Amino acid sequence: MPGIPLVSRETSSCSRSTEQMCHEDSRLRISEEEEIAAEESLAAYCKPVELYNIIQRRAIRNPLFLQRCLHYKIEAKHKRRIQMTVFLSGAIDAGVQTQKLFPLYILLARLVSPKPVAEYSAVYRFSRACILTGGLGVDGVSQAQANFLLPDMNRLALEAKSGSLAILFISFAGAQNSQFGIDSGKIHSGNIGGHCLWSKIPLQSLYASWQKSPNMDLGQRVDTVSLVEMQPCFIKLKSMSEEKCVSIQVPSNPLTSSSPQQVQVTISAEEVGSTEKSPYSSFSYNDISSSSLLQIIRLRTGNVVFNYRYYNNKLQKTEVTEDFSCPFCLVKCASFKGLRYHLPSTHDLLNFEFWVTEEFQAVNVSLKTETMISKVNEDDVDPKQQTFFFSSKKFRRRRQKSQVRSSRQGPHLGLGCEVLDKTDDAHSVRSEKSRIPPGKHYERIGGAESGQRVPPGTSPADVQSCGDPDYVQSIAGSTMLQFAKTRKISIERSDLRNRSLLQKRQFFHSHRAQPMALEQVLSDRDSEDEVDDDVADFEDRRMLDDFVDVTKDEKQMMHMWNSFVRKQRVLADGHIPWACEAFSRLHGPIMVRTPHLIWCWRVFMVKLWNHGLLDARTMNNCNTFLEQLQI
Amino acid sequence: MSKITLGNESIVGSLTPSNKKSYKVTNRIQEGKKPLYAVVFNFLDARFFDVFVTAGGNRITLYNCLGDGAISALQSYADEDKEESFYTVSWACGVNGNPYVAAGGVKGIIRVIDVNSETIHKSLVGHGDSVNEIRTQPLKPQLVITASKDESVRLWNVETGICILIFAGAGGHRYEVLSVDFHPSDIYRFASCGMDTTIKIWSMKEFWTYVEKSFTWTDDPSKFPTKFVQFPVFTASIHTNYVDCNRWFGDFILSKSVDNEILLWEPQLKENSPGEGASDVLLRYPVPMCDIWFIKFSCDLHLSSVAIGNQEGKVYVWDLKSCPPVLITKLSHNQSKSVIRQTAMSVDGSTILACCEDGTIWRWDVITK
Incomplete structure (x- = not known):
């Protein structure tokens, strides 16, 4: 951290006023394990500080208007x-x-x-x-x-x-x-x-x-x-x-x-207008012992003591900045009041406690636990790569809200427990699966029921009786809090309830418009969007039959490739090398038996290579594999 | 897309009745106030050749044609949905020979009624819009095919309630499908026509395994691997307007658009290249005052004559066995003024039924000399 580092204090050596400043007695004895834990908790500062460093570095060329104005004012004030x-x-x-x-x-x-x-x-x-x-x-x-x-x-x-x-x-x-x-x-x-x-x-x-x-x-x-x-x-x-x-x-x-x-x-x-009137101003810090330095720096008006709290506020590190500078972005804030505005507004990932006595001005800094700990320690993503990492917290909160809202309006039946059971991953996956994707099925019967959502914590009988959406909402609000305690039971019950809602309504397959059996509604499998390979193969063959100037083997080759590409979803140019190797492996035994086919395949690979879709190495791999089969 | 070959001029029939046969009105029933869209004799079961069924509104009614022009009502079914309006009805059979009646209409749900037990055997759900025609495969009367406003044709197994195949997609119809008909001898083949003015011939040969599978399917019908057939084997454009009825006549096709005539034409398919081919119009059967859509004609079991009603309540009966076409007779009655939506000829052609938009059924019987 910038600024002048002081000894990480076991505050005993400090004066009474200092002890008052850091009111809890940090003389506590800590074991080695605790020391490691303390180190780790101190490390939690790294990410926000690093973030602010990035922001500061970006602002060097184009500083904020307010900070520019402030800078001019400070300069004018300090003109001798x-x-x-x-x-x-x-x-x-x-x-x-x-x-x-x-x-x-x-x-x-x-x-x-x-x-x-x-x-x-x-x-x-x-x-x-x-x-x-x-x-x-x-x-x-x-x-x-x-x-x-x-x-x-x-x-x-x-x-x-x-x-x-x-x-x-x-x-x-x-x-x-x-x-x-x-x-x-x-x-x-x-x-x-x-x-x-x-x-x-x-x-x-x-x-x-x-x-x-x-x-x-x-x-x-x-x-x-x-x-x-x-x-x-x-x-x-x-x-x-x-x-x-x-x-x-x-x-x-x-x-x-x-x-x-x-x-x-x-x-x-x-x-x-000179910056310092204290006689100490001309002294350098080098030849003064740290204990007297503390005394000196308190005397200077622009010096502010920053106490960084960590390890559940049991320990703190202290540093001092001059000229009311911010320790994170080094902006001179002109006065303690300025600092008081600057810190919370610009560095909102940290908590600040301002502390003024006759002797010193101090700021107690601590991490905002609720935003930081979860987000910062969640994954080891380098903030350099994920610069907008921190703002995601807000988005998440908003999204949660909208999820709740949409679940009240829409037919997302499984959502009730999904929003509330973030921690229970195993279940949320399950409920996700049992949910009906709205695009895949449509419902003809009971459209009016879609507005009804099951509030957690009410019995199925209640659900059927309360048709009024407002009533449902109010219940949902009041049961939110107690839900945490009764989570396990509610999961099972809400699962049952979702089931019963699914049972009440008739669902239809999207393509065939055939009514779905309940078993199908509740099953994981949904093949509606899949291509019917039998029909597609049949149609492909019929299309190829139209060609007059193509031999039978060529047609078969084309058909094999077409159906392979369709089944494996070979879509991009970059898939081609993989597709060629896989095709050689899959159809190798057949092709080896009919040399005409193998030649068709080779010519086709050469074509692909001509177009730059296939590299020579892959083509070589395919051919060596086929040669091995031929032996 | 096929072309009409030149050089073979089609022969137009003369509107002068030959009066080889003559018919007289023997009965008239006012079924209700709602228009009747379909009347069909049972051709599937020799025991019930005299039985016919009508469809109109949310009602399906079975009658028995007795001697001396008498008609007795056998059964009547009303759909629980008052909004339902049946457009079409067809006879079918269970695997054990039970006669079924399959009817569909504006709701798109096909009701399969087991006539013996007088219950609904299956409700076939799948069409996204109204069903315009249902036909039964005479060689395998458990298979029915349906033409729908949703631009698709579906093949069903009424015994198991399975939707076996869907004929729609890239090569399918581009507008409402109005009529379908199974080929009389080629079990894989059927023709469909519709508002996109085309007549398409489809083949199920490659998918026949699924048809067979549908008979042995014991699992839930909705789990059946329904296949989409996207390309017909032949597409003909011999009409320039809505084609609302087509019937196989051997390998030829009788079809009608809204141009006051029925055409007999030959689809000339190329053996190895599906989709290509030509069509040759052979004969034309003029039907005056018949230029609104959804008027369907019918033939007797032996395809010796065809009967069609028109907007003025008249029925034209053409001889199909003669060339040039011979108009057998024109049936008219001073009280029959309403649009005749469909006619039904009895097995031997001795009785002609006509169902009208005013909810009446007219029975004409041949006068034996």
Whole structure:
């Protein structure tokens, strides 16, 4: 089985919780014989597992739609990225001054042209601006932090090297910009401009600090506190379709600005989406002892313990899969809940018991005894050859039903015991024989009676009295259960009853339309479909007599062959070699006495050989046999 | 399939009565309201040459023909099945000489009545549809042959109730078989005709062992190895419409279709190739107003004359011993208007009975000069 095998447990070594998980004490002492029996019962898993392997292999090229969707979702969930949060940490201490800065715009922007163009020192492009409104926003909604998503560290390194990415802080509050009357709300739309305070933190520096922190790639949060100095400037905002550009012009004369304001900004970054946060994830399993491995693997969220029960649930084998994978088809199910849906729906030959505690998620697996044991152990058919083997169970059930139904409607008199006595083979064969094949005989008298079926467990007297089919059906239903106990008696009685039904009705031979004696009705022999060889021979001879240009011997040969072929039912080309040998043996003594006949036979064999119906070896065999007779 | 040979023109008889003999109505019996389909004299047993039997509805009645035109009813049997309608009846004999009467009709079941004990001796079941004619082998009167709507002809042993042979299949009739007749001297041979317009001659020679076996069979009749005979030895197409009656006349055959005439023709079989051969129509006996089917003719025991009724209730009596054919007489009576289904001639031809669709039996007796 796939997954990581664990020791086949005598569960004593496990912790209390494990023992709870596999509640029966498997410390039971088992003898060698029992061990063999246990092995055998474990082997019962082989066939369903093999079946699921076949199905899985077929699904590799063309996976199920649902599983494909699930796969994409899992991938998306596991994509590594950095969540960055920016907020003003010194806002409360700074008091009024900082308060003035609000609303503060924070942008993650990319420098478009590193060289200052004309009057503007820098042009940045951004897609989203976060507004920090401080303690009390205009509309009463307070927004204290700005969130950004950054790619994972490896990809961020490239961005950082280029140095074009930066976090911009823009505040209109502290600037003398009244003459433009900029409405702060308009910064999102339209081409506007105005005086403001601004500052930036290049991503490069952030990256450097993140890189230094050792726990960043283990998923720990890294906080960086930096002081930014807000400087006055003139900005112009341009919005072109999706892209928004902000152009910043730092005044050449710094004196125009009022005193610069300093703001303390905390930037915390956290890497998310990595599959494992546990420190054990980087360890390999090789150098850890199995007992501690059990502890480790329980710690990981995607690990699920599978307990395979066998030997009447007395023993179990355990294995663990990662990432909520199914142990049979290796499909990752994303969550324990997903596993819970996947297993019963896809692997319905097994029973699953789901078990969740704080420490672990476990699934107890056992074979569905009622479907499996009988079918799987019935015969040693390789499931590779019989792939659709398992579905037959359902068909069988349906067929049984329809048999019961048809026996209620049709004139299958022997069916009552046949359906119910599956185990009693000797009898079912007998009842099969005594049944009347409906095609072979037809009945002229008592057609109305054909709807009546004898329910098991009622006496012949009852049968005659109850003509109502509904009544018969209800009796049949109620006597089904007790029938098992009284089987033996009922067989004999139902046999008698079938007999009496057959006696009541007149049957006729199909060809001659002669009435059948009861003895014939009940006998095994039914020769109605057989060809009447006497008549057929007579007619064949008469047909051959019509030939004018054929000698007497040839006619006799033809007749012998025709009647042989008819009697032995030589129908296919493939029968010919056998037929030739058998014909030589059967008619050899006659043919040896008349050499003309033997020559006719040889010529005929040559003809057969000419047509590719007879091989040379068989022809040789026939001729050597005839030669031996001639001596 | 045989062909009519050219060059031998058949001779048509003249409808002018010669009045060699003349008959007069001596009796008329109204048996019932149901049509009578068959009337037959007993030719098998010299003790009972005067006895005849009629069949109609579900009733079979035996009469004795007395002198002076008197008729006395002897026995009457009514089938328990009211739906039964007998179409045909024939005399037969048990092995110990007991006279039997075998009758069949729409139900397809042949009732064999032992006349002496006045009981049903056997009921022969097997035909899948109505029985149109029953004939008895005069040389072995335990054998009867039946023609049926189920397109088969069956040979039975009435003594043991065994169905010996079935003549049907690949070479058999393709439509209802209406009439059968045993060859008078060749015990293996019989002729059958029917709605498929053909007349077939069959041989049982190869199967005679089964016929013999049927006499000694002591087991259940249904276990008898009934054989199918599929090919006749001769098939003639001399008629173009339903052939509803045929009788052997020596090695010749008298047959009638619905074309107002009876033909006398000779089947010319080739000795070694069955199925092939020719037929030669020799004489034609015109019967006016006789173009509906199921009108049967009859001959006296010596085959010297043939009598046939027609739709208008008239009877034509032809001399079979003369060539060209001579019409002996035409029997008509102003009260006889109904269709005459069958006639019966007494052994010497002195009495002619006619059974009609209105349920009457007419008796004509020859006027002795």
